[in-house]
Amino acid sequence: MDESEHLISMANQIAANFRFHDDCVERIADHIRRFWAPSMRQMLLERVDSQAPKLDAAVVEAVRELRD
Numbered sequence: 734m735d736e737s738e739h740l741i742s743m744a745n746q747i748a749a750n751f752r753f754h755d756d757c758v759e760r761i762a763d764h765i766r767r768f769w770a771p772s773m774r775q776m777l778l779e780r781v782d783s784q785a786p787k788l789d790a791a792v793v794e795a796v797r798e799l800r801d
Contacts, residue, residue, distance in 0.1 A: 740777050741787050748789040761795035774799065
């Protein structure tokens with residue numbers, strides 16, 4: 734598993750943990766903003782831009798929220 738696949742796996746695990754909250758997208762974005770290094774966030778942004786098919790839809794929304 735390469736580094737970007739590992740980040741996708743981690744992001745999807747975060748989404749799975751927050752899925753049952755009404756504000757899961759906000760929680761995912763907050764977690765990534767607070768605990769991920771800028772280089773990790775940038776790599777995830779690039780994966781969203783390339784429309785990585787393995788990314789959970791809530792992660793994609795959260796990453797878009799991070800851009801705002």
